[in-house]
Amino acid sequence: MLTPVLNKVVIFGVGLIGGSFARALKHAGAVHTVVGIGRSQASMARALELGIIDVVGGDMAQALDGADLVLLAAPVAQTGTILASIAPHLQPATIVTDAGSTKSDVVAAARAALKGKVAQFVPGHPIAGRETNGPDAAIVDLYQGKKVVLTPLAENRAQDVDKVAAAWRACGAILHTLSPEEHDKVFAAVSHLPHLLAFALVDDIANKPHAGLLFQYAASGFRDFTRIAGSSPEMWRDISLANQPALLAELDSYMAQLAALRAHLAAHDGKAIEQVYASAQHARQQWIEAIETAEVPAAPTQ
Template identity: 40%
Template structure:
């Protein structure tokens, strides 16, 4: 279903719903690529809207979702997954029938369900998207046009998604430097529960387990690069990850079960003094990690994933 050699479409008006890091970077990338004439932006915070205007990320600060989406031929929904339904509902009556609507949500099944419930006959405009990119800092001040360069973007088209809209979505993300893939929503959520959502839970839990100990603060003072690398994603935005984990809870719980089994193997090896089993478990993980880093596109450059 993914088109070959997509051409980048040009747009008269981008409606940016959510003027933060992800949305702002998308707007800057589109502007730098010369793919959009005007950018209208809405965020729930008036301060954020005005800051986006001052920084030149948007050309027009709008007071509502509907005002921003009016006459837009491209709409990007860059709000927390918990705010998707209300945003879809707010734009439904003004969304142009030929517009391309995309999101940047880290979960897809729940976002698609929200779109199906709220968009009505405009559902055909929607091509769900998930760019695998981000930073350890949030906010419009940190937006940059290169954020999506050499990052993967996943599209999860719906049965109603026409080939032209899919081509347009593919072309947009390719034009700003992304490597585009398609998945079913279910496969997407299962995949990212394993490679993103569970690792975030483990980082949060590891930091909490450390600091809950009586000597936790003293232990943390001694932490080196290994702990810094491992715990990096524990600095992620709490509200964003609350919504992501809640939305994809079934898949995350499934991955937690797999992790418990793997952890039990290490625990048993240590309890039994089985150094051979312990070495085998470590080597197995080391080999998988080494092979993965050699794969094309997996350079393992530092990146915050959402």
């Protein structure tokens, strides 16, 4: 068991992401006390009952007093409001990070809300998740072998970035670094667009007059393709709007690909269709091999 490295961690939002962070830190012996803050008192009470948190935060000054680390695990649209509520009570030794799926907007919100204290904010994004929500969704090994991307600011001190990285490593994560702009372009393509497509496909079928019949025969392929449409609509609304420019660019590119495939199909051009399918199959196989090599489980803690 590790000697605790964090005396007090405050988490805004103790569902899947924030709750799993708390569970993992506790399991690693890397934190003494976890304070949870959220909009739903029922969720806070459940997190306390499950042992995810030790204290439900009420008074902001008291909750932040002596905190080593604050994690924002709420929808990205709430970032500015939460940071503004933190700012007056943020002590010099407290580092703030987040788990938002977009970064440029989060950085802008942090600069506006924290002003002279923005150096204490280290942006982050754990690349892990499920389509379930709430404290009951939190699991201890969500981050084992998964990537966490940090997008440090020029103002950040190296030791503060290291503190955030150490907390994620205690959860079993593998750390990567990107700029906020690089992050948003990358995840527009490989995360935000797939979610948009899954939501759109399920909504399209649900609105057909024979939707019941269609869903009756939908099997594993449809289930796998649309799994992420079970994710939080509020969270993904916020992500889509926050990363609008990059997501629009990726959507336009995808629509062009669909238009090309439609033209091949209309022309009965089986060779062209097969070439697209084969290229995609090869790329996916290479990707699977790469992540299976890179994302090995973290070594057990002694």
